[in-house]
Amino acid sequence: MENTKHPLSKYLREDRMPHMWCPGCGIGTAMNAFMHALDKSGMEKNNVAVVSGIGCTGRVAGYLNVDSFHTTHGRAIPFSEGLKAASPDTKVIVFSGDGDLISIGGNHFIHAGRKNMDLTVICVNNLNYAMTGGQVSATTPVRSITATAPHGSFTTPFNLPFLAEASGAVYVARWTVYHVRDLQKAMLEALNKKGFSFVEVISPCPTLYERRNKMGDGLTRMKFYKDNSILKNGADTKETNIEINKPFVVGKFIDIEGKPTYLESMNKYYDETFQCELGYKTYKGTRYSCNISDGGVSEGCMDD
Amino acid sequence: MKADPKGVLTGTHYLDGDHAACEGALAAGCRYIAGYPITPSTEVVERFAGRIPCVGGIFMQMEDEIASSIAIQGAVWAGAKAMTVTSGPGFSLMMEHIGLAIMAEVPCVFINVQRGGPSTGLPTLPAQSDMMQARWGSHGDYEVIALCPNSPQECFDLMITAFNMSERFRTPVMFMMDECVGHMTERVIIPSADKIDIVPRKYTKKSPSEYKAYQPNEVLIPEMAELGKGYNFHITGLTHDEKGYPAMNEDSQKKLVSRLINKIQQYKKEIILIEEDGIKDAEVVVMSYGITSRVAEKAILDARSKGLKVGKARLKTVWPFADEYVLDLSKKVKAIVVPELNAGQIVREVERAVKGNCEVISVPHLGGGVHKPELILEAILKGAKGGKH
Numbered sequence: 001m002e003n004t005k006h007p008l009s010k011y012l013r014e015d016r017m018p019h020m021w022c023p024g025c026g027i028g029t030a031m032n033a034f035m036h037a038l039d040k041s042g043m044e045k046n047n048v049a050v051v052s053g054i055g056c057t058g059r060v061a062g063y064l065n066v067d068s069f070h071t072t073h074g075r076a077i078p079f080s081e082g083l084k085a086a087s088p089d090t091k092v093i094v095f096s097g098d099g100d101l102i103s104i105g106g107n108h109f110i111h112a113g114r115k116n117m118d119l120t121v122i123c124v125n126n127l128n129y130a131m132t133g134g135q136v137s138a139t140t141p142v143r144s145i146t147a148t149a150p151h152g153s154f155t156t157p158f159n160l161p162f163l164a165e166a167s168g169a170v171y172v173a174r175w176t177v178y179h180v181r182d183l184q185k186a187m188l189e190a191l192n193k194k195g196f197s198f199v200e201v202i203s204p205c206p207t208l209y210e211r212r213n214k215m216g217d218g219l220t221r222m223k224f225y226k227d228n229s230i231l232k233n234g235a236d237t238k239e240t241n242i243e244i245n246k247p248f249v250v251g252k253f254i255d256i257e258g259k260p261t262y263l264e265s266m267n268k269y270y271d272e273t274f275q276c277e278l279g280y281k282t283y284k285g286t287r288y289s290c291n292i293s294d295g296g297v298s299e300g301c302m303d304d
Numbered sequence: 305m306k307a308d309p310k311g312v313l314t315g316t317h318y319l320d321g322d323h324a325a326c327e328g329a330l331a332a333g334c335r336y337i338a339g340y341p342i343t344p345s346t347e348v349v350e351r352f353a354g355r356i357p358c359v360g361g362i363f364m365q366m367e368d369e370i371a372s373s374i375a376i377q378g379a380v381w382a383g384a385k386a387m388t389v390t391s392g393p394g395f396s397l398m399m400e401h402i403g404l405a406i407m408a409e410v411p412c413v414f415i416n417v418q419r420g421g422p423s424t425g426l427p428t429l430p431a432q433s434d435m436m437q438a439r440w441g442s443h444g445d446y447e448v449i450a451l452c453p454n455s456p457q458e459c460f461d462l463m464i465t466a467f468n469m470s471e472r473f474r475t476p477v478m479f480m481m482d483e484c485v486g487h488m489t490e491r492v493i494i495p496s497a498d499k500i501d502i503v504p505r506k507y508t509k510k511s512p513s514e515y516k517a518y519q520p521n522e523v524l525i526p527e528m529a530e531l532g533k534g535y536n537f538h539i540t541g542l543t544h545d546e547k548g549y550p551a552m553n554e555d556s557q558k559k560l561v562s563r564l565i566n567k568i569q570q571y572k573k574e575i576i577l578i579e580e581d582g583i584k585d586a587e588v589v590v591m592s593y594g595i596t597s598r599v600a601e602k603a604i605l606d607a608r609s610k611g612l613k614v615g616k617a618r619l620k621t622v623w624p625f626a627d628e629y630v631l632d633l634s635k636k637v638k639a640i641v642v643p644e645l646n647a648g649q650i651v652r653e654v655e656r657a658v659k660g661n662c663e664v665i666s667v668p669h670l671g672g673g674v675h676k677p678e679l680i681l682e683a684i685l686k687g688a689k690g691g692k693h
Contacts, residue, residue: 013538016549046534051378062538062550067531069381070540070550071374072404078338078371082378082386085362086336087531090382111367270357 024218026177026203074104113167134208328463335361403442431671517548586615603680639687
């Protein structure tokens, strides 16, 4: 009997197929690249958690056969921070869209970067809010037609690699869903990175963004990506903004070693602050002997 | 099981309610707080931030209350007992995640040290005006548990109950303090760990192939699975089936939402905690909660000294509401007096529950201070004169 199982099917909730994404959408390709990257990473599948917010890309968590969380709109990152804090050995991946992570969730994004939370954040950027019908988002290029910018968008979008770098990310890359090998490689590198790693995946939304802007179907858009992406590893992220119908930069922009993560900083700080460590290790960190005072009332901590 | 001694600061202390609530949480096993500073609740997290390195756990100060109220849920799924702490404006921001905790059945605790509102209102002054918000604040239909301590000692004791109820019923518990209770300093006796009963997180013993994330047990509560053990569970805020997969249709909605309501309602008798005094032969009963019960105490004593038969019913559990208890009471008394630091919130529940059997007298106070006992006494006297019995 011929084995008809896909080699990556163990990462997929097959009982949830077919997925809900439109023909020509790039989210499936991004998820496929992620499954390849996860496989290559050799990470124990049970040790991986995927967290999504709300939106089309927000459905990724529901299709991946790992411990997975479909949280609220914009809040996948803070959920993941709590998950990671209480289970530091779990590899936590945030997989969501631009509307979710950057538009409504932008504040959490920059703070998680600032704190160097040990998370891999994959953002599928389709330049608009897709699930709700193609409204303008914080990443929509100027002059794009959307459902809520029917005469064209006129606000400057975020440049995500620049935002990620400025926030403190230790790894920043951008590829399109045309660049599947590069995308897999970037995701693999991001997975292996300690700290806040960020991969932006440019994807078509043929049903909404491309249709309204007369950019053709998914395939046409792939050709556009092929012809208009400028490979520039190490590019200054000030140059990675996206303008409508113009060439844009792809590549790996940031790859920093040795910056301590939130939990590493915390543990190191407490190690230095409390010389009298009791050596008690919990899953969250280290227990110390210390004293606090409150309003002149000194409360000694229990020493077992 | 008994409390982990690492979190139990056994002894006699002089603590304010905020600090006592923190000690209660530590004793209950809380090892993760995500929070954002807000008066008059901040002392809870300040103490936690100071104490937690000694106990073994994490305090994370977040960028806002939205982040705080979901970070705790991440920590819960990773195995921690967790809570967040806030006051009115922050509580408003947390509403969506209270809904997520209800929907995904996440055991956790939300403290609201209430201050005057609406909006920024009275940051440093008391109110009890978020009581309805605690019940109905998140969108959709649900049942919720809300507890109301009236002293620092009870901030400690009832906090342990709050965590235990959250674990037992897999539901968020609202811990509704007020500025007075949060900032009053009194003696707090913390028992030894072996005297504190703790409900541990209950994980499924089923194998991953048998396990369904939202298959209810005989008491309507699904078992949680441990993160990273191969269960590959899926959690969503969408209406879901027993597997935890999205199932957006009328049948799934009815099945899920009615279970979420019934799993609490069926245990109302155990969840509803009421402190009573002099109820048996009372003509008038003062029904109160939180700091207002301390003021009412004076009014009750004054009324009794005038020869009136006045009972006290203090709601330690405000939600779910004690409908049956109030109905029984209404058949025996002339009037129920309901003082509260708001324009009249819980009194609506009392009015609903008495079904016209007795008079219900609201004693509203818009916050910023507490009632003058004379106001409550006046209502008691009014109730004793009139009435239907």
